[in-house]
Amino acid sequence: MTLSSLSLRLRIFLFFILLAAGSIVVVWAALYVGHGRVAGSGATNGFVFAGILSSFLIVGLTAGIWLLFDENVAKPIERLASEMRTRAHAQVDKSVNTHAARYLGDLAPAADAVARQLNESAMSTAQVVATETARLAREKAQLTALLTEIPVATILVSQNDQIVLYDGQAAEVLAQVHVPRLNASIYDYFNAQSLSAARSKMNKSGLEVSLEAQSADGRQSYSARLKPMDGGGYLMVIDDAMARISPDAARPIVYDFDLLDQKPGRALEDTPLRDLSYVVFDTETTGLLPHKDEIVQIGAVRVINGRIVTGESIDQLVDPGMPIPPSSTKVHGVTDAMVKGKPRIAEAGMSFHIFSRNAVIVAHNAPFDMAFLRRHARDMGVVWDHPILDTVLLSAVLFGASETHTLDSLCDRLDITIPPQLRHTALGDAQATAEVLVRMLPMLEARGMKTFGDVLVQTRKHGRLLEDMN
Template sequence: MLTGLSLRLRVFLFFAALALGSDALIAGGLWFAATRADPAQPTAALMTGGIIAAFLVTGLVLAIWRLFDENVAKAIERLSSELRARTHGHVATGIDTAPARYLGDLAPAAGAVVSTLSSARDELDLTIAEQTRRLQEQTAQLSALLSDVQAGLILCSSAHRVVFYNGPAVGLLQGSGRPRLDRSVFDLLRKAPIQRTYQRLLDTEDNDAELLVSTTGCGRVIAAHMRLVSGALGIGSVPGYVLTLRDISADLRLHTERERLLSDMVGALRAPAAGLRALLDMAEDGRDNDPALAADIRREALDLTATVQDIAARHDAQEDTWWPMQDVRASHLIDALRGQLGDGGPTISAPTVFLRLHCDAFALVNLLAALIERVVDEGLAQAFTIDVTDDSPGALITIGWQGTPMAMDVLQAELDEPVRDSPLAVTGREILDFHNTDIWPERLPEGRAALVLPLREAERTTPINLAADKIAERPTVFDFDLLNRVPDGSKQGKRLRELTYVVFDTETTGLDPKGGDEIVQIAAVRLVNGKLVEGETLDQLVDPERPIPAASTKVHGIDDAMVKGAPKIDEVGARFHRICEHAVLIAHNAPFDLAFFHKQADRIGARFDHPVFDTVLLSAILFGQGETHTLDALADRFGIVIPEEARHTALGDTIATAEVFQRMIPMLEARGLDTFDAVLDAMQKNSRLMREMKARIG
């Protein structure tokens, strides 16, 4: 009934009711005093009446306040939160006007503003989406191109922070940890050579230089090429730089071993050869009937043969090769072979193969094509099958056909010929030697024959068909905005968007870390420059070293069989700690998750004493403590959809928390909480809620 009245009239009625009610209660009190008045003590009844009236007036004021608080103050607070969420948090849903129904036209007016804002945003979003799509397409194409680059690439800002890296760089530096955006390159590579070379390039007119640098963790030797980048990619007059990396540890080791072998061989052969020569000279001088001389010759000859055999054995045991190799998918190698044989060439059929071969693909394709053509020339076959099979730790390439095998002398003659299109007139035999392997003919069942070529190194892969898969497989990670950031190492006074965050979540065996519950899954993502970094995600099952209760499995779907063989918390915790370096941690109900890490700090070998933003507390700041602050409620409030299959998985909840936090940043900024310190202060003011959260986990 009251909703039909204007807001001003309703407020007037509130206060009129208060005034009239007070008047009535005071009048009642006076009436009470008049009827109970004792002529001997006239003030006593008056006092009693006054006290009763005062209590009743107080009660009336409280009742009116409660109505006012519920229907006006709280409603305004909720409405303002909703407006903030839609204005700054980019929430697309309409405003719930029911709680503000007594605020007259305010809620419908706010709804209209939101609707207008939403329409304007939709139009703007469409335009931006179109531009973004084009940019994303170009980015995807660039990433696809870069994923094919075999060399490790790292782009650093002038402050030596990583701004870009590709998949091969991750592989090259895996012993030192993983490259991560906005981390110092000196966490991965020794500081002195890089800093010295960079400074030299800055001081001279040179633009690039070669350098040798070792990794910080495993001491691998990396040959690097440093090139300064300026202009659009640099920071004003101080350029950043690109490092092109190539691991030469194996080459150096191989050359060292060969040099050592050669040196040992010369040293070891000299003495017995000289001795033998002397003895033979003596025999020529007519002392060949001397039995002692014959025995000496035999001894020296035996020494010589023993030395030669020892050196030959050492030579044969050397498996490494200096020839440059690449990792190439078997299917790509077969495609290249088809291309090399041409459209009019023999028929090639090959099943789909999910293996990546470590080889010189160009040389190998030329060799295989030459051999197939030789088989055709010999009249042995016109149609071939090519099977590349797992032959752990390598692979087996089998060129099969119906008919008789190629004769070994024909094969050997072909291998002694220079391979066509080979830039250095390399023979087939040399190509096989570079790969430390051989090829031979085999007779297969059912009248089939084959040439079989084992390769020493290969690994299983997953199918790829799309460029996106290819990029995900060998991620190229970059954020060029980081070039414009000058890090000072401190978080004090930093704007929220400048901070690096690690958003994480855990799944556990239960809710009581002190009672023996443990982590069964950890997930984490990094937010740099306010953006989620693709390709820097942790999603890891953890062996809790205790049974997982069925009730917990029901929640997160992880059972004992799934964590069997998974790494333990000491290993995963240490990995997670490395990811968290220099970052602000973000979690939903962070004290709960952190309690599990704190209790395992000794096993992990590191303490999680990072600054922490808790999305529960941030929600309390933004929406008031009286609201619901569950992750589901927040996701619902921000219009974030958590797929059902991802809910209550560590990664699903982590991504949802990250999205929630990303929406919260502009809302916090709009409230003036735009720096690290300001947010920390605001969280401290909600300390009651923080204490309650901590109390819940003991």
């Protein structure tokens, strides 16, 4: 009969039997040794020595049995719980690893059965959702095709002056200033003085208002109109957009109407995780020393309302101002020829800083990447004071500090596939980290961490992990 064939209750009982039997053996052994000292130093000395020796041996025995219990019972239970949560909240469709919990009796097979049943129910629901999603996708494609033929650029702005929707033409206009971003302030792209004056006039009259909209950098001027919307907010229509953009540019519609209902003025710590904007990024460098090596590539994507926003990304090569070692090129594939003529870190870093404005920065082992950016903050003319989340620490919170927390391990745990050609590229790793974050958010909420402050309290308990990694 093997240990794995015994019931869970019997196995736990055996731990206590082992502890009791070991303690008895230790006490008698200590008494025997102490008895041997009686003849030479007296009975008192012998019994005191026996007591001290048995105490040390019992502590050692208890520690050894605790390690066995922790490795074979506590850790597998913790691991099994995290696997169940990934299937319940992160839509992971994988069998539960029953081998890791092989000494837990029927618990692991029962958990696997529940997970399979959950997946089957989810699949049935997903088929219905997929049918409806396909219908909505067709309607969106038709709407996109229709708007493409209309020679204006359209931007929907909330009552808080945040961008809620932009079409392909508007994306081209916005991109002349910077990368288009949902939930960004409209004043990041257009001159605040002229736009706010036109908005005030629109609010007073309740009618459409025309204006010459100046870009925020002062390089462009557009003939535009503001139209008030029911429930607050307004539609900004740029009439002469088609003369400024490429006729062959892709023109999808990017939107998130939930942003219309977002409440302003809430303290960051009290903001629900779903209401935050995230910029997930990664860098590739000439080496692993932030105090002397340099960035050669920055990749970043945005996550709004728990989803990755397609099209809102940065994939920027950076001239490091020094030769890239062949050993580093072998990892990330970036060569000296590829970065020749590309922006230096002062320009690329400032552009990324704008891209990350009013967002939580997320990275895997963030202190490493942020050290490179902060070292050049003065040259960029910026301050890196963004709130930061680290997926290493989020992994420790959700899966336990004793688990492996590499990006590859997280992707495997959460059933995320990184195409081999994208691994160790800045944008590829940023995309993978963003997918990890999106699957972690509902898991954090299910564990009672509803706000940014709740998550910070828990991640700070595992700060030692990052110190060890760096």
